[in-house]
Each structure stands twice: as C-alpha cells, then as structure tokens.
Amino acid sequence: MDKSLAHTRWMCKYHIIFTPKFRRKIIYNKYKESIKDILKDLCKYKGVEIIEGHLMPDHIHMLVSIPPKMSVASFMGYLKGKSALMIFERHANLKYKFGNRHFWSEGYYVSTVGLNEATIKKYIQDQEKEDQMRDKLSIKEYENPFQG
Known part of the structure; x- marks a missing residue:
C-alpha cells in the first residue's frame, strides 16, 4: 500500500x-x-x-x-x-x-x-490523468512525449 x-x-x-x-x-x-x-x-x-x-x-x-x-x-x-x-x-x-x-x-x-510493472504503469497513468485534471488540459493540448 x-x-x-x-x-x-x-x-x-x-x-x-x-x-x-x-x-x-x-x-x-x-x-x-x-x-x-x-x-x-x-x-x-x-x-x-x-x-x-x-x-x-x-x-x-x-x-x-x-x-x-x-x-x-x-x-x-x-x-x-x-x-x-x-x-x-x-x-x-x-x-x-x-x-x-x-x-x-x-x-x-x-x-x-x-513494485511490479503493471502497478508502475497504472501509477504513471493515474498521475497523467491527475495532472490533466489539475491543469485542465484538453486532450488536444496533451501529447505523450514518449509515443510516436
């Protein structure tokens, strides 16, 4: 925990x-x-x-x-x-x-x-969602710098 x-x-x-x-x-x-x-x-x-x-x-x-x-x-x-x-x-x-x-x-x-990999991934994903909500970014404004 x-x-x-x-x-x-x-x-x-x-x-x-x-x-x-x-x-x-x-x-x-x-x-x-x-x-x-x-x-x-x-x-x-x-x-x-x-x-x-x-x-x-x-x-x-x-x-x-x-x-x-x-x-x-x-x-x-x-x-x-x-x-x-x-x-x-x-x-x-x-x-x-x-x-x-x-x-x-x-x-x-x-x-x-x-931690195992799945837990780390989930934590990172949850942090990204929290940051988006906190900063009120739209999906268009947010780009993942590690993809593409």
Missing part, C-alpha cells in the same frame, strides 16, 4: 536480516518476547512499519516499510544501537556474555522489495 508525505507518494519496502554477535543462538529462548517488543516499539517510534517479522534462534528477518526521508543505514544504526541498550537494560546478565553495547554483529543484509 502506498503511503504519502505532503506531496510525495511512496512505497519503500526492505527485507532486512541481522544477527546477534557471533551468531549466538539467544533470540529464541527467554529473551524472544522481550526482543520482539523492543524492536516493535523502536520501529513504531521512527514511523517504520513492520510488514512481516521472524525471530529465528540466531538471526532476525524483517520486511519493513521505511519512509523515504530516512536512509536504511541510519535506521539500522538506530535500531541495532538502541535495541542493544534496551536489551542490556532489561537483561543485565547479558552484558557479561556480549560485552556492554555489543549485542548485534556489525553488519546486516538488506534488499529492496519493488
């Missing part, structure tokens, strides 16, 4: 995978619900929608919709940094296993999830 900001319509979906330090199998045990709640709260605070999310024993898959005003890199820095602090705050015993502030491994995987 498209979202909008003032004069912009957008749909920026990303598939993200990230792991705990040393791929420790820690997410599924007693910390699973806590980590899930922390990630949901942090995403909500930044206006990021979690479309789908799966917590695996040693990694996390998320399909998220990130507003275009925020880069994926800045969002991931925020998500991993803030969540690590919150996890250690709630579960102080983990500081000894992971070292303070180093719950997540350094990197992450990200891929874009795009």
Whole structure:
C-alpha cells in the first residue's frame, strides 16, 4: 500500500536480516518476547512499519516499510544501537556474555522489495490523468512525449 508525505507518494519496502554477535543462538529462548517488543516499539517510534517479522534462534528477518526521508543505514544504526541498550537494560546478565553495547554483529543484509510493472504503469497513468485534471488540459493540448 502506498503511503504519502505532503506531496510525495511512496512505497519503500526492505527485507532486512541481522544477527546477534557471533551468531549466538539467544533470540529464541527467554529473551524472544522481550526482543520482539523492543524492536516493535523502536520501529513504531521512527514511523517504520513492520510488514512481516521472524525471530529465528540466531538471526532476525524483517520486511519493513521505511519512509523515504530516512536512509536504511541510519535506521539500522538506530535500531541495532538502541535495541542493544534496551536489551542490556532489561537483561543485565547479558552484558557479561556480549560485552556492554555489543549485542548485534556489525553488519546486516538488506534488499529492496519493488513494485511490479503493471502497478508502475497504472501509477504513471493515474498521475497523467491527475495532472490533466489539475491543469485542465484538453486532450488536444496533451501529447505523450514518449509515443510516436
């Protein structure tokens, strides 16, 4: 579903995978619900929608919709940094296993999830119709520069 900001319509979906330090199998045990709640709260605070999310024993898959005003890199820095602090705050015993502030491994995987061709064509056609209506152009005045 498209979202909008003032004069912009957008749909920026990303598939993200990230792991705990040393791929420790820690997410599924007693910390699973806590980590899930922390990630949901942090995403909500930044206006990021979690479309789908799966917590695996040693990694996390998320399909998220990130507003275009925020880069994926800045969002991931925020998500991993803030969540690590919150996890250690709630579960102080983990500081000894992971070292303070180093719950997540350094990197992450990200891929874009795009629109299909039919959706793009329809969007472009709808935009042309909207522009014609807005500018009150007649059909004679309007010529498609990409045809002919």
